[in-house]
Amino acid sequence: MSYTLPEFLAHAIAMEQEAVDRYLELADMMEAHRNDAVSKVFRDMSHFSELHRDSIRERVGATELPKLKSWQYRWRTPPEVGGEEAFDYLLEAFNALKYARGNEMRSLKYYRSVAGESQDSEVKRLASEFAAEEREHVLALDEWLARTPRPSTTFADDPESMEPV
Amino acid sequence: MSYTLPEFLAHAIAMEQEAVDRYLELADMMEAHRNDAVSKVFRDMSHFSELHRDSIRERVGATELPKLKSWQYRWRTPPEVGGEEAFDYLLEAFNALKYARGNEMRSLKYYRSVAGESQDSEVKRLASEFAAEEREHVLALDEWLARTPRPSTTFADDPESMEPV
Numbered sequence: 001m002s003y004t005l006p007e008f009l010a011h012a013i014a015m016e017q018e019a020v021d022r023y024l025e026l027a028d029m030m031e032a033h034r035n036d037a038v039s040k041v042f043r044d045m046s047h048f049s050e051l052h053r054d055s056i057r058e059r060v061g062a063t064e065l066p067k068l069k070s071w072q073y074r075w076r077t078p079p080e081v082g083g084e085e086a087f088d089y090l091l092e093a094f095n096a097l098k099y100a101r102g103n104e105m106r107s108l109k110y111y112r113s114v115a116g117e118s119q120d121s122e123v124k125r126l127a128s129e130f131a132a133e134e135r136e137h138v139l140a141l142d143e144w145l146a147r148t149p150r151p152s153t154t155f156a157d158d159p160e161s162m163e164p165v
Numbered sequence: 166m167s168y169t170l171p172e173f174l175a176h177a178i179a180m181e182q183e184a185v186d187r188y189l190e191l192a193d194m195m196e197a198h199r200n201d202a203v204s205k206v207f208r209d210m211s212h213f214s215e216l217h218r219d220s221i222r223e224r225v226g227a228t229e230l231p232k233l234k235s236w237q238y239r240w241r242t243p244p245e246v247g248g249e250e251a252f253d254y255l256l257e258a259f260n261a262l263k264y265a266r267g268n269e270m271r272s273l274k275y276y277r278s279v280a281g282e283s284q285d286s287e288v289k290r291l292a293s294e295f296a297a298e299e300r301e302h303v304l305a306l307d308e309w310l311a312r313t314p315r316p317s318t319t320f321a322d323d324p325e326s327m328e329p330v
Contacts, residue, residue, distance in 0.1 A: 025234045069190045071242045077235075 003114060008123045009056060010065040012130060014073035015107055016053035020046050022075050022103070026096050038093040041144055045100070045137065052133065075103040092151040093144075101141040102161035108134035109160075138165045168279060173288045174221060175230035177295060179238035180272055181218035185211050187240050187268070191261050203258040206309055210265070210302060217298060240268040257316040258309075266306045267326035273299035274325075 003011070023046035030039035111131035118124045142165070168176070188211035195204035276296035283289045 022235065029234065069194065070187065071190075074239070074242055077239055077241050 002117065002119045003123055005120060005123055006060075006063055006065050008114060008118070008120075008126065009060050009063075010068055011073060011110070012056050012126070013053055013060070013065070014068050015110070016049045016056065018073050018075055019049035019103075019107070020053060023049060023100070026100060030093060030096060035093050038096065038144065038148070041140075042096075042100070045140070048137070052130075076106070094148045094151050097141055097145050097148060098161040101138060101145065104134055104137045104141060105160040105163055105165070108138060108165070135165055167282065167284045168288055170285060170288055171225075171228055171230050173279060173283070173285075173291065174225050174228075175233055176238060176275070177221050177291070178218055178225070178230070179233050180275070181214045181221065183238050183240055184214035184268075184272070185218060188214060188265070191265060195258060195261060200258050203261065203309065203313070206305075207261075207265070210305070213302070217295075241271070259313045259316050262306055262310050262313060263326040266303060266310065269299055269302045269306060270325040270328055273303060 023042045027039045027042035027046060030036075030042060108131055111127045111134055115124055115127035115131055118127060188207045192204045192207035192211060195201075195207060273296055276292045276299055280289055280292035280296055283292060
């Protein structure tokens with residue numbers, strides 16, 4: 001896993017863009033269910049991801065980045081859910097927060113492993129910095145999870161949604 | 166799971182578009198690894214999905230469709246794979262074919278369950294028709310899987326990648 005700087009930046013931008021899009025969807029869903037507090041959390045998370053994406057883009061400037069495959073940056077869909085059930089399954093704030101947490105946790109692990117394994121000092125530095133940002137996201141979601149009622153059905157199948165940061 | 170016709174058509178179009186995009190990625194990946202035979206399979210699958218998407222769009226005409234959330238139509242990412250490893254993991258044709266199969270199987274199940282549960286006779290009719298198409302895709306992938314060498318690492322974690330059609 002030794003990335004060149006353009007490869008690494010391509011991943012980071014794609015991952016931030018993915019987070020922007022998914023958080024907006026989650027915010028819309030929470031809004032539709034009149035959970036304005038959690039909707040606002042997701043809108044804020046989307047906004048932070050947007051700012052981060054833009055600052056990475058600025059850094060990239062005119063450098064051409066490789067085109068990635070979707071499985072290199074996409075969020076996982078909720079586990080054990082097919083078709084329309086996903087919609088019901090995710091209705092509750094607790095599950096939506098856990099869904100987000102599992103995906104943030106994967107980003108965090110990605111950045112940590114790049115920081116640990118890269119041979120390029122600039123990639124190492126940026127990956128550590130981005131890992132610290134992702135850690136903040138996971139901790140923010142944890143705070144919200146702590147104050148959100150736990151529904152009967154949870155994401156027990158996705159270990160990363162509950163793994164310690 | 167009782168869809169209105171516009172809801173059902175929105176799902177079908179989104180699922181076909183998703184298949185178009187994912188098959189193109191898989192085709193590119195196979196081409197990069199000089200597996201032209203399997204690359205062609207994926208390009209053909211992408212093309213069939215494109216034709217199907219277009220024929221559904223034609224049917225929709227000017228009807229306005231609901232906007233779906235990503236988890237209502239997206240393919241799953243490969244299981245138990247994080248970050249860049251996904252790339253290596255999928256290098257081999259066998260795994261790429263199984264990845265596709267698991268996702269086609271989910272589409273097939275989706276259409277079957279709609280066909281079985283919908284109260285709308287037109288939704289029922291279309292869902293049965295689309296289920297039959299998905300079944301052909303799964304069978305086509307099965308034929309290719311049967312003649313593709315099995316690598317050491319496989320998608321043992323994804324039951325739908327091997328479940329009988």
